[in-house]
Amino acid sequence: MTGTTGAAWHGGAAAVATLTFDVDAETPILAAGRQYAGHLMTMSHQAYGPDVGVPRILDLLDDLDVPATFFVPGWVAEHRPGLAATIVERGHEVAHHSYSHRAPTSMNAVEQRADFERALEVFDAQGIEITGHRAALWEATQTTLELVAEHGLTYDSSLMGDDRPYLLGVDGRPVAELPVHWSLDDWEQYAFLPAPQIGSVIESPRKVLELWQAELDAMRHYRCLFNLCLHPFLSGRPSRLLALRDLIETAQSRGDVHFARCRDLAAATYADPALERRDPPNVTADPAVYPD
Template structure:
């Protein structure tokens, strides 16, 4: 990777990403949960309390971020996306309803994808990137990204550096994710619908993420951190995030970028040759449905 340019000379690049899901992942599990007021208030904490708190932290530390927002959330909180953009950050596509693409037919997925784009277009929000709900992208997902001319996706796990994906409709950049850099596995808990079982200490999470960043600095990787404002927006967790950012800044060889800006750098990197999406054709006799 010595001739690559996507990293701009940094030992590692950090993308701070926030999935502003609000009520959508719970409603996707069943609209009956709309009457569960504890659950709905737990989710509303994200955009109503967590996002403003996160925006203040980012401003204090002078780092950019990308906020993946479902269209339903932007529609029901019409000033939210504009506020994020006005603070210098990026708003990106995170479906309309937060239903996993793997649970939808092709026509349903297209309708959901394009409904979100229509919401952002009506609000004057330019969309350059996408992240699938639950990271459960399908081949239809990738085709829609290319068809609508988006610059990047951030749903797959085929590398720990940016790479380019080639589908029939064109080529775009993949900014890969991983469960180890997601606060959901650390902090998420709800009794109904049942989500998680153990709420980890922010001290443990900070230690784990610092260790990953240090290793990624050795291998010149993308530290693509996925967080949720209703989780990381809680006080002790936000303090841990502050410590992580300050540690990265103190290293002197770590860069911070919005996903759209990193995707632009990656698209211009001649060493990132296009790959095709994973193609697996299982034998039905061996692997029945």
């Protein structure tokens, strides 16, 4: 499988592609309300991701010889104890995606720490090395980044301050940020459930493929990070997975796109002497101007 090498984070490629899969399974629905545990249609809809989608995705990645990163909530790894190991054995990365998939912005600092560390304990018990993190719903707070730095993780992938990797200074420690964006998230294209309502439109995979190919070519023009965020319960469905195959084959045919696991791209980011460290966003909102 290919990676990213060289002094510059992009290793000379026109764009770097990170294929990332958020293996949320039941967690985002349970985070919306534990009463949904008794909704069998809804629970089966979510279980499709790890039980059907992930094996198909792993076969596709093997077939096309590309690496990927799977962001797995600790709850999902705990309830499917062989899942994370299978992903790693196939040559891919497993990364931290909270324990419960509750948004950090909905928790206080004590709750965040407990959730964050509980996930680490699950992966440690399973012998899974964790070097990166993605916040549930991408809703990171300053506490979230502090936990990433405190526990020695090398990167986060939750913020939107650029379309190239950058370095954050967090409590005197560097954290590589691999930025994301809604335009490269399949949730905005395919997510639908009547209750809890998580979307109202199911797009055609052909339309989605056109969008993502346009993003890829524009990012090749500007030498960017094509950080694609997919959910196996969504993109593991047959027509959508074939569209993903088309997208990967298009990127390979360009001849100037490198595929990398997030942990490898983070290492290349640290090694790039041209990248300066930034501070995380620190916005103060005057309550007299912006009331709660």
